[in-house]
Amino acid sequence: MDTTLTVTAPAADVVIMSGGPRTPRRDGANRVWRARIPAARDVSVAVGPFHVSDTVVDGVALRVGSYTTASRNTLMPIFARAIRELSARFGRYPFASLSIARVPGSQGGGIEYPASIQMQSESVTDAVHETAHQWFYAMVGNSQALHPWLDEAFAEYAERLVDARPEAASWLSYRGDVDRSIESYGTDSYDYFNVTYAKGAAALEAARTAAGRSGWDRVMRCYVAANAWQIAVPADFARAITQFPAAIAILRRAGALR
Ligand SMILES: [Zn+2]
Known part of the structure; x- marks a missing residue:
């Protein structure tokens, strides 16, 4: 489904969601985040005090947010590599953006959503696995x-x-x-x-x-x-x-x- 998301959150919080919004609109004590994803089976929305970093990998806007800067800095190159390696094997990454929310908790693993992933670890293999779901699940349903x-x-x-x-x-x-x-x-x-x-x-x-x-x-x-x-x-x-x-x-x- 062609999906537009609008999320209003307290101004101090960061929203990490499918469609990768970067510049929220201020609205009193809140900020309004808006994203569009042209083909989504479902979406992820994570809201919290994330430390965020942005980069572009092969034309894909990659945003990684975590509740610590150390974890964010660990995950950023891991996901950049995952996009590159998987694109080389399975064809172009399916979306314009990929937004990673490293949520608190240490159970491990992660869960995939179109153009977004929620992670509970800094594991390289988990990151590659969840990114692979962008091809197998999010694009090839x-x-x-x-x-x-x-x-x-x-x-x-x-x-x-x-x-x-x-x-x-x-x-x-x-x-x-x-x-x-x-x-x-x-x-x-x-x-x-x-x-x-x-x-x-x-x-x-x-x-x-x-x-x-x-x-x-x-x-x-x-x-x-x-x-x-x-x-x-x-x-x-x-x-x-x-x-x-x-x-x-x-x-x-x-x-x-x-
Ligand atoms: Zn899986």
Whole structure:
């Protein structure tokens, strides 16, 4: 949806949200922040005493805010690198801006929104993973309920590709089909992470090796371009890789494709 956000916040606070507003309008004791994002599945709005830094990475306005300057300064180059590395592999970053809100808390990880990410760590791998969701989730959409592997296995795969940190191939023999609904895991969140993320990423890596890396990487970019701004299903991915029967066989054995 073409979305315009208007947020009124106390003047001392900073708003970090999808669409990357930079210059708020003063309104009495408040400031009014306005942003537009032309294609958004959902949005993030974070408000607080953020220390903010801005830069431009390959034409993308990158804003990083954290509740400490040290954390902000750690995260800035990490996200700049993530945009560059992922663009090189999957095609242009999908939005005009990326706004990072490092929120208090130390549980780790982060959560992705179109053109915005909320982080709970300074981890390089978490940052690459969440940035990869800008391609797999925010641009190439999917049902996170029915086919969560189409965003999570792909983000995990991208994260490991960027840092040359392959998933253990032993995940391929872990029980359970990769293409399963979230509901099917019940309360077993470990199983969800093991199958949807780890086994799914291991299957994509094995498929890449079987297909030949450079051909596979080109086809992956075609899949992204062909399914941009739509909701993809596993059959769309299968259609994109028909020229790689060995890779399809691996993904079928893993239960990712039918
Ligand atoms: Zn994820």
